[in-house]
Amino acid sequence: MEKSYIIIYNIPVDRLEENLKNNNINRYIILNNTIVALYVDDSFNEDILDRIDGIIWWERSSVMSSLIELTNNLPNGETVRTAAGTEYIYKNPYITPTGKDIIIAIIDSGINYLHPDFIKSDNTTKIISIWDQESTLKPPPEGYLFGSEFTREEINEYIKRNDSSLSVDNIGTGTIAAGIAAGLGHGNSNYDGVAVDSELVVIKLKSYKDTFAKGKVNYEESDFLAGIK
Structure with missing residues (x-):
């Protein structure tokens, strides 16, 4: 199983990547110059994130739902x-x-x-x-x-x-x-x-x-x- 985190960082991205890899975090996507998505094993100890230099905020990725029910029972559509x-x-x-x-x-x-x-x-x-x-x-x-x-x-x-x-x-x-x-x-x-x-x-x-x-x-x-x- 895998879980993911959103982190905000405030150091150059190459330094952040080095710090992540030094903590055995190798699966991530650089989203922009301040945000990264991390993908880690389900057994990952998230307390590590508090000790990585350059990470100033993090949270477990939130669950999203479209909250929609599809139906074909509408008698008349609308453009x-x-x-x-x-x-x-x-x-x-x-x-x-x-x-x-x-x-x-x-x-x-x-x-x-x-x-x-x-x-x-x-x-x-x-x-x-x-x-x-x-x-x-x-x-x-x-x-x-x-x-x-x-x-x-x-x-x-x-x-x-x-x-x-x-x-x-x-x-x-x-x-x-x-x-x-x-x-x-x-x-x-x-x-x-x-x-x-x-x-x-x-x-x-x-x-x-x-x-x-x-x-x-x-x-x-x-x-x-x-x-x-």
Whole structure:
């Protein structure tokens, strides 16, 4: 078993890394010039963190939950733009708010990349890359400790084969968020996203179970912060 910590430091990063390694802490992700996520064995004695030079604050990574229940029992849907109150923007003849040249990051449960709302008219994906934190198929992004990074080219190959196995959204919230933000409306033209011409970078968070309720999935703050990085 593994647990994680968020620490704040106030020394040069190379000195911090040296101090961590001198205390047998070798699994960490540098998030920025003040924050690091540590990943350690479940038997790790956290009192060590109080004795490492340069660490000025630390906490055990917090548990996160999307606190959402998905249902298909809604009799009538509502468009994203109506729900957000932004329909007037798209009726303005002087602007084209399509999200062109914009990249949107989705940090959630992953994405169903075979959904038609994320496949362009030339049968290629609008997803730039996926970091699946649970996958072991390929190496993680450079500088990270776990998961697999999948490129646009690899996603396109799986789309050609109609193969959903590269990375799977088992919960659905990530796919929903991506559809709200950038869906093309190919599945249903009434439900296109807010920024249809934007592109996506997707992080599928590592999932943990049974923290809040039996069978319910939750996430960790450290993995989420790594996704932001």
